[in-house]
Amino acid sequence: MTRRVATLFVPCFVDHLHHEVARASITLLEAAGMDVDVPTRQTCCGQPALNFGAPEAASRAARHFARVFRDAETVVCPSGSCVRMVRSQHPRLAPGGLDVSRLHEIFSFLDGAAGLPEARCEARAVLHAPCHHARSPGGMDPARKLASRVHGLELLEWRLAEECCGFGGLFSIEFPRLSTAMGLRKVEGLVQRGVEWIVTPDASCQMHLDGIVRAHGLPITVVHLAEVLAQTARRREDHGRHAGRPAGTKGAEPALVRRVNEKLEIPGLADRVARAADHSLERRASIAASIKGWDGIRDRAARIRREALERLDEHLGSFRKRAAASGVEIHDAADAAQACGTVLGILREANAGTAIKSKSMVGEEIGLGEALARSGIDVVETDLGEFIVQLGHEPPSHITAPALHVDVREVARRFLDHGVIDATPPELEGETLSERDRAGAARAMALAARSHLRKAFLGSPAGITGANFLVAETGTVVLVENESNIRLATTLPRVHVAVTGIEKVVPAAADLAPLLTLLPVSATGQRQSAAVSLLGSPRRGARMHVVLVDAGRRALLADEVLGDALACIRCGACMNVCPVFRTVGGHAYGGPYPGPLGLMLLEELGDSHDPLLPFLSTLCGACADVCPVRIPIPDVILELRRRHLEAGLMGLRWKAGLACFGLLAASPPMWSLASRIGSWALRRGARPGPLASWAAGRALPRPTGRRFVEAHGRKE
């Protein structure tokens, strides 16, 4: 009887740095009754290039990959990330190349196989769920099942198991301190819980996490699951610190990197941001689970938003006609200046020297508050979070929770400075605050803001709001809120101005059912927000204006890939789940839209164009998982990266480096030569460019001398 042959695809990290993973993989496959073939001409799947915007280089790697593995019956790989790359991207990058269904992630492949050895491993461990692994078909189930069968291995619950470790390929080089900080947050508290091992089914996260625990002297061993199953995993004995080089040794850091690094220095920021985000996410998850057909509702909403965008002008025309027929005054604004000018004109005509304003992202984008203030209009932000950031002279840091980054002590400080309160509340007098103190003080501050702002509400001649949706069929402006400040701003003053982006239109009132089901659940984890206003005419004796702002939207809409970002309903869930946002908060992004949303929109909307911004993501995919209208956010980010790289915005370094990568990946001898040079440099302590960045906060992997596939592969 002939044994089946499994051809091993050795991920580049394993090939160069973690031979033990490849060895363990071979042991397991052989135990399962396979003959293992290791082609020596293999190089890389091309993911590093693709993820940094160089599809041509990735395509070279993919075509080479196809040539190497074309005749293999079964290809197995100990990295879910590489497998996902090949399966999802190679058909496009190397058409007609390889039947990608023959490629298997090793634990999915071994799941249910007979003959695997009984493994024993006495350790308290947690199982890391790498992003691309967990998001592939079958997910973590096979790995979890195999790990749970290991005798003596005590697998502890890990709340952050599925949060990205911060590696992100070249992200770890471009944003080294952030990348390390994300990894440290992930492993925080594990030592105290007695965790000795982090077991991971993927080699790339392994290298990153291992570098972090070694650099910080944490008594934790990071090990690949294949090693545990093959009984070759060894506890790391050298628990001393491997001094990472202090960060920031490079000369000129790009502005975005500097801003990100500044945010990393703010004490407690990441804790505050992550705690607030988790608060919404946990409630979101439990309520979404209780709503029948949640995913079907998302599908429907996604279709509605695309349909609205496809026939935008037709729907806007209908909205305009119907709203105007009911006495609403409609204004068009091509850009930010015109929009601000229009609002100013309306206020001047109404003789309004003050205006009460509710939260409006478009308002932030076009700089409405500042523009009106410059013209002598006293604008009072009435959303509590916006009020807090206005007093601090800073922009909001989250689209639905603007003061997410501010703690209650700082709120009290600002309120005291501006006379909102007369004295610091007694709850804040102690050194440390109990939950009870915080709750009491937060309540006192919110109520103080209520009574302070009530005067402004009663006296103001004008109210300025944004809009969540515009209904074409009925000419209705839809406003969603919790605080009732929008209801007051649209009911009490004699003039109401709604400033909104043209993309907010939806065809019919019936479309609001799915959208207004998804929005509050995704945003704040509420079944329904406390108040939804449907306004299709002015109040009796008052005037109502709608300013329809383009400011780059039509141009964005014309873009086949980026235009999809306009389907967004501004819930903020993508930033709540984003591991980068959770670590640095919203101000790091440098524009009104933070998080993954900001990466998609800030290119075209607003005036902050940072070429590096699309690279501020590990592409973990968490944002796409939660997006209620199913925007493929990582795909949009990838496209932006491609354009920035191609246009030379990233400088020659990346462009040349990645092109070079493509050439090397298609030429095994050159690939090996480069590997030998790198290995030699590592041994001699040299730290060329990327390695120096890596070494900021992470121990370098130990060089292995030769590539695994050369040392152990079949001879051809």
Add this chain to the structure above:
Amino acid sequence: MSGRVETLRGALADACAGQEEEPLVIAATTPDAVSHLAGLVARHGRERSRLPRDMSRGDGASLGVGRARFVIAETGTAVVDLGTEEDQAGGTLLASHVVLAAGTRDVLDTLEAFYSRYSEERTGGALGPRQALLTGGSRTADIEKILVMPAHGPAAVTILLVEGGLEWEALVDALYERVGPTATGRGRGTS
């Protein structure tokens, strides 16, 4: 019908968690509803109560009474038609406890049921051009995600359901007969 009311009760228990006032009151008849409201007015004081025909927009209201044209069971939402009498709504909006009356036959199952008939109700004139959909009291969690009620609006919302149907005009007439007009109110008249 009772299943729908039970759904509503559950949704309101979530939406109004933490509010002191009962979120759902069911009256068997219109006179029962009037008695309930009169009791509330007595508790808050007539001067601090804004009834449907009171015109005052001033601050300081404690109780506001209005009508919900529809109630949405799955979310615990009351649909208030703001009509042309929004000056009164302004008064209601500034109250700390808002009671909205509807008939059990005005209770719809879902948001879908409401929004899918919205356009028709507008065209047919049953709904005016402006509505507020209220789900529990005004709230904020903008400071450290700690929930505080109220924010700028009412601290508590109660839905008062009259079994069968709501006889709104009769209810308002009877209520004014019980509690009397205010100095600023018209007491009787059109609404």
